[in-house]
Amino acid sequence: MNSHRILDHPVLGKLTIEKEIPFTFDGKKYTGYEGDTIASALLAQGIRTLRVHEESGSPRGIYCNIGHCFECRVTVDGTPGIRACLTELNPDMIIESGKQQFSPFKSTENQDDLPRTYAEFEKQLKGEKEDEPDV
Amino acid sequence: MTNKNHAEVAIIGGGIVGCAIAYYVAKAGIDCMLIEKGDLASGTSSRCDGNITIVDKDPGFDSLMSLASQELTAELEKDLYLPFEYRTQGSILVCDNDAEMEVANEWVNIQNQAGLKFKLLDHSDIRQESPYFADDIPGGLECETDSLINPYLFCYSLIDRAKEYGLKLHTRAEVKQVSKKEEFLIETTNGSFTAKKVVNAAGVWAPFIGKMLDIEIPIKPRKGHIMVGGRQKPIIMRNVMEFGYLMNKFQRERIADPETLKHGVALVLEPTESQNFLIGSSRQFVGFDARVDFNVVQTMARRALRFFPKLDDFNIIRTYTGFRPWTEDHLPIISAVEEVPGFYIAAGHEGDGISLATITGKLIEEMISGKETTISIEPLRYDRFKRKVVHM
Amino acid sequence: MYDVLIIGAGPAGLSAAIAAREWNLNVLVIDEFLKPGGRLLGQLHQEPDGKWWNGIEESKILLEKAKELNTDIRCGISAHTIEKTDHGFSVYTNEGILEAENLLIATGAAESPAPIPGWTLPGVMSIGAAQVMTNVHRVRVGKKGIVVGVNVLSVAIAREMQLAGIDLECMALPAINSATESHGSPKKVMKALLRIAHLAPSTAIRFGSRFMKGDGTKALAVKFFPKSGVKMWGMPIHLRKAVTRINGTNQVESVTICDITADGEIIPGSERNIEVDFVCIAGGLYPLAELAAVIGCPFQYIEELGGHVPVHNEQMETPLEGLFVAGNITGIESAKVARAQGTLAGLSIAKRKGQNLAKLENQIQQAKMNVRTIRENATIQFHPGIEKGRSRMEEAYYDIVHG
Ligand SMILES: Cc1cc2nc3c(=O)[nH]c(=O)nc-3n(C[C@H](O)[C@H](O)[C@H](O)COP(=O)(O)OP(=O)(O)OC[C@H]3O[C@@H](n4cnc5c(N)ncnc54)[C@H](O)[C@@H]3O)c2cc1C
Ligand SMILES: Cc1cc2nc3c(=O)[nH]c(=O)nc-3n(C[C@H](O)[C@H](O)[C@H](O)COP(=O)(O)OP(=O)(O)OC[C@H]3O[C@@H](n4cnc5c(N)ncnc54)[C@H](O)[C@@H]3O)c2cc1C
Numbered sequence: 001m002n003s004h005r006i007l008d009h010p011v012l013g014k015l016t017i018e019k020e021i022p023f024t025f026d027g028k029k030y031t032g033y034e035g036d037t038i039a040s041a042l043l044a045q046g047i048r049t050l051r052v053h054e055e056s057g058s059p060r061g062i063y064c065n066i067g068h069c070f071e072c073r074v075t076v077d078g079t080p081g082i083r084a085c086l087t088e089l090n091p092d093m094i095i096e097s098g099k100q101q102f103s104p105f106k107s108t109e110n111q112d113d114l115p116r117t118y119a120e121f122e123k124q125l126k127g128e129k130e131d132e133p134d135v
Numbered sequence: 136m137t138n139k140n141h142a143e144v145a146i147i148g149g150g151i152v153g154c155a156i157a158y159y160v161a162k163a164g165i166d167c168m169l170i171e172k173g174d175l176a177s178g179t180s181s182r183c184d185g186n187i188t189i190v191d192k193d194p195g196f197d198s199l200m201s202l203a204s205q206e207l208t209a210e211l212e213k214d215l216y217l218p219f220e221y222r223t224q225g226s227i228l229v230c231d232n233d234a235e236m237e238v239a240n241e242w243v244n245i246q247n248q249a250g251l252k253f254k255l256l257d258h259s260d261i262r263q264e265s266p267y268f269a270d271d272i273p274g275g276l277e278c279e280t281d282s283l284i285n286p287y288l289f290c291y292s293l294i295d296r297a298k299e300y301g302l303k304l305h306t307r308a309e310v311k312q313v314s315k316k317e318e319f320l321i322e323t324t325n326g327s328f329t330a331k332k333v334v335n336a337a338g339v340w341a342p343f344i345g346k347m348l349d350i351e352i353p354i355k356p357r358k359g360h361i362m363v364g365g366r367q368k369p370i371i372m373r374n375v376m377e378f379g380y381l382m383n384k385f386q387r388e389r390i391a392d393p394e395t396l397k398h399g400v401a402l403v404l405e406p407t408e409s410q411n412f413l414i415g416s417s418r419q420f421v422g423f424d425a426r427v428d429f430n431v432v433q434t435m436a437r438r439a440l441r442f443f444p445k446l447d448d449f450n451i452i453r454t455y456t457g458f459r460p461w462t463e464d465h466l467p468i469i470s471a472v473e474e475v476p477g478f479y480i481a482a483g484h485e486g487d488g489i490s491l492a493t494i495t496g497k498l499i500e501e502m503i504s505g506k507e508t509t510i511s512i513e514p515l516r517y518d519r520f521k522r523k524v525v526h527m
Numbered sequence: 528m529y530d531v532l533i534i535g536a537g538p539a540g541l542s543a544a545i546a547a548r549e550w551n552l553n554v555l556v557i558d559e560f561l562k563p564g565g566r567l568l569g570q571l572h573q574e575p576d577g578k579w580w581n582g583i584e585e586s587k588i589l590l591e592k593a594k595e596l597n598t599d600i601r602c603g604i605s606a607h608t609i610e611k612t613d614h615g616f617s618v619y620t621n622e623g624i625l626e627a628e629n630l631l632i633a634t635g636a637a638e639s640p641a642p643i644p645g646w647t648l649p650g651v652m653s654i655g656a657a658q659v660m661t662n663v664h665r666v667r668v669g670k671k672g673i674v675v676g677v678n679v680l681s682v683a684i685a686r687e688m689q690l691a692g693i694d695l696e697c698m699a700l701p702a703i704n705s706a707t708e709s710h711g712s713p714k715k716v717m718k719a720l721l722r723i724a725h726l727a728p729s730t731a732i733r734f735g736s737r738f739m740k741g742d743g744t745k746a747l748a749v750k751f752f753p754k755s756g757v758k759m760w761g762m763p764i765h766l767r768k769a770v771t772r773i774n775g776t777n778q779v780e781s782v783t784i785c786d787i788t789a790d791g792e793i794i795p796g797s798e799r800n801i802e803v804d805f806v807c808i809a810g811g812l813y814p815l816a817e818l819a820a821v822i823g824c825p826f827q828y829i830e831e832l833g834g835h836v837p838v839h840n841e842q843m844e845t846p847l848e849g850l851f852v853a854g855n856i857t858g859i860e861s862a863k864v865a866r867a868q869g870t871l872a873g874l875s876i877a878k879r880k881g882q883n884l885a886k887l888e889n890q891i892q893q894a895k896m897n898v899r900t901i902r903e904n905a906t907i908q909f910h911p912g913i914e915k916g917r918s919r920m921e922e923a924y925y926d927i928v929h930g
């Protein structure tokens with residue numbers, strides 16, 4: 001689709017496309033252009049949300065676009081924490097957005113409820129799921 | 136009547152120890168002030184882990200002191216308004232090899248005999264602790280009463296409450312000169328103050344304050360590194376250290392690779408409330424050189440991977456260093472100083488300042504008020520070092 | 528072991544590499560971005576004589592020159608930390624450890640964040656992010672947006688977005704909070720804005736500059752600043768309006784804007800929402816100097832240079848033997864100055880290798896003069912009193928090395 005490209009520019013001239021690059025993001029197929037970063041290829045498709053905040057789940061996209069803020073972290077071919085704004089798009093990259101993570105220590109109101117071991121944490125997790133079958 | 140620049144008691148140093156003292160002294164209704172050269176918790180207390188542990192203390196006086204501190208911290212959770220990420224989940228030690236496992240077994244027996252809640256963990260218990268542990272870890276041990284805090288928040292929380300009890304706070308005031316006539320005169324970069332009594336809680340910088348009154352304080356900086364691992368999936372629920380940590384701490388012989396031994400590296404992994412991971416740590420005498428030493432960091436990372444091999448794709452977001460205020464016998468100095476009546480020292484907690492802050496605060500308040508102390512203060516006396524010199 | 532490793536392939540790093548290669552040094556340039564050029568790549572301004580300063584073209588010229596000299600330039604490599612060794616430096620990167628006898632840090636500048644509530648929503652970005660998307664990647668950052676923060680850089684980039692056909696509602700200030708302080712004060716912003724009046728064919732701004740003779744009259748300029756803003760290239764710039772909030776659920780949907788007094792205080796009841804789908808925040812630039820800090824290079828805080836700057840002399844040497852700095856890491860200035868500084872640094876490094884000293888010394892003197900001339904004639908100035916800042920740095924260097 002790439003509908004957000006600036007094809008014509010009064011000073012910089014016409015956009016020359018050397019090569020198309022296929023990739024997937026969260027399981028869907030897209031194409032970008034040679035010279036794209038992951039962030040630019042996604043934005044060209046209108047995709048702005050690259051991850052959600054690990055705790056709150058609120059959406060995040062690029063901020064600085066030059067590698068300083070680490071807001072654009074995605075998982076590329078299984079490696080997490082990759083900055084989308086610095087990383088060159090390569091053919092057939094499998095890109096996953098950053099997901100919400102568990103916060104097992106947030107309920108400090110009752111100390112006894114805190115899981116002590118990972119096994120306890122998993123048990124609590126299962127318990128929650130049984131409580132709310134629709135999630 | 137309250138004079139901003141005068142107090143009955145002046146506390147120098149706004150680290151965790153100074154803040155705890157300020158809290159207990161103010162709470163006792165004594166007119167007091169805290170003088171700090173930077174912001175609160177700008178020294179070692181913001182460059183450390185947050186463990187309040189017994190698991191690593193020698194049975195006897197050391198563990199007794201920690202237990203008293205743990206109980207006080209639990210009380211504080213009720214009296215302080217600002218939360219400080221307090222978690223009582225216990226903590227564990229893991230062993231690298233069977234030899235360590237044997238010593239660990241003895242350790243648990245000794246601690247149990249002392250009435251402390253210790254338990255030996257076998258291989259399958261370790262799997263329950265975390266699925267990320269290496270398969271060849273033979274076991275470890277647990278101390279049930281250990282807890283965790285965020286030391287930085289704790290300092291602010293203590294002072295917030297202490298101010299309500301009447302504490303006067305002077306930050307960005309570096310003490311340059313202390314002298315004594317009828318009362319103490321404390322000159323700082325942000326005004327001069329007077330006080331009847333002075334508590335030196337300047338941590339690793341306490342010797343400099345001592346010198347201003349011609350008092351020699353045998354505390355040396357023992358540097359430690361910490362890496363902060365970025366948030367990812369949960370790995371483990373509570374603080375874990377390796378048993379080798381104890382060997383280092385008490386300078387006993389330990390089997391590990393040369394780099395690990397050279398930099399005094401032992402695994403400490405603390406999952407914080409925000410799900411970052413503090414990975415430590417090292418122990419080195421290199422003066423006040425605060426630079427991050429990459430060799431040390433690499434050695435620490437290797438050590439972490441020994442126990443958590445699946446952490447190899449973790450993001451390290453930052454590395455920092457701190458100076459533990461070390462004393463020769465690994466106990467702090469919590470004491471009056473005979474040579475200068477009215478002058479107290481509360482410093483030298485080395486790697487236990489977080490664990491021992493509350494009891495230290497309480498003891499100093501009791502000494503100032505002339506009360507009977509919660510625990511014996513004999514082993515903590517300032518003149519113990521001098522006595523030793525005489526005997527040699 | 529390289530004679531010199533250069534971190535950063537911006538105008539400073541590239542021109543340093545060229546100078547060092549001309550003296551036959553063994554050079555490696557690394558950069559974490561996927562193409563060389565640094566922040567120069569995104570630049571596109573019209574000079575007062577009407578010619579375009581086209582960063583992509585300017586980068587190409589540097590790059591071609593470097594290639595003619597067989598310069599080794601590697602992209603996609605981030606330097607994480609540096610260590611001083613007995614023979615020079617070890618630079619730790621995502622691609623392993625690199626060793627060099629001399630090191631030039633030319634990492635440029637970064638943007639200060641100016642947080643306003645809602646700024647984490649997708650569709651909110653720094654003004655520099657929009658520049659790179661628009662001019663380097665040729666991707667539109669949105670349909671209609673607003674620029675929050677009025678300074679040299681944001682005015683220039685707003686113009687660039689307009690050229691690319693992106694619709695901007697207006698430019699306005701961020702509401703004052705502890706983090707946005709100086710960017711939220713109309714008086715301070717006005718002062719800064721007047722320094723770029725020559726770039727803006729705007730009568731209102733020239734009107735303002737008449738008031739700028741004395742300090743007391745600056746307040747007047749703000750007072751008389753038209754309520755409807757002034758227009759530059761048809762786009763309103765507001766100094767008496769501030770954005771208090773960015774709204775939206777999954778991405779930017781609107782901003783809340785209000786009227787402010789000349790001191791930046793919100794006039795109650797003036798809030799209203801404007802629909803936009805992107806927001807660019809401009810918080811100003813500061814030197815990106817962490818790498819110099821980790822090896823223990825001394826620093827000096829100099830406001831005119833943009834903040835904490837590694838101490839260095841006019842030849843771009845730091846007090847640490849073999850460590851050089853050039854470009855925006857030494858203070859925020861235009862790309863032309865960075866380029867000239869790079870040449871000078873490259874020559875200084877060659878001098879340390881001790882070749883043909885008389886000829887080299889002559890070139891160094893010329894390069895120094897060149898930096899000064901370019902600085903004096905700069906059309907874009909980020910901070911006032913840059914010369915004053917530079918001489919304070921000379922003093923700081925002298926104090927550390929000789930004092
Ligand atoms: C890597 C590392 C990990 C650690 N982990 C743990 C742990 O898990 N559990 C534990 O119990 N302990 C731990 N510790 C130890 C603990 O951090 C210290 O013992 C404790 O922080 C010491 O506190 P303090 O208040 O004595 O010193 P500080 O926090 O250093 O406070 C002293 C204060 O005095 C101020 N000061 C100095 N000079 C002056 C002056 N002239 N005028 C005014 N103010 C002055 C300083 O600015 C400073 O704020 C760790 C330490 C390190 C380095
Ligand atoms: C967002 C932004 C927009 C700007 N826009 C303009 C403008 O429109 N007009 C103008 O005159 N000036 C602009 N500037 C100022 C700009 O800094 C200078 O014009 C000039 O580009 C500085 O050149 P430099 O070589 O010092 O640094 P840069 O051009 O910034 O180059 C530094 C290079 O170092 C690389 N780098 C940084 N850290 C590392 C690391 N750890 N490892 C590896 N590589 C690293 C970066 O990827 C970058 O390519 C802008 C600056 C910024 C930050």
Ligand code: FES
Nearest residue numbers: 063065069070085
């Ligand atoms: S957007 Fe800031 S690091 Fe990528």
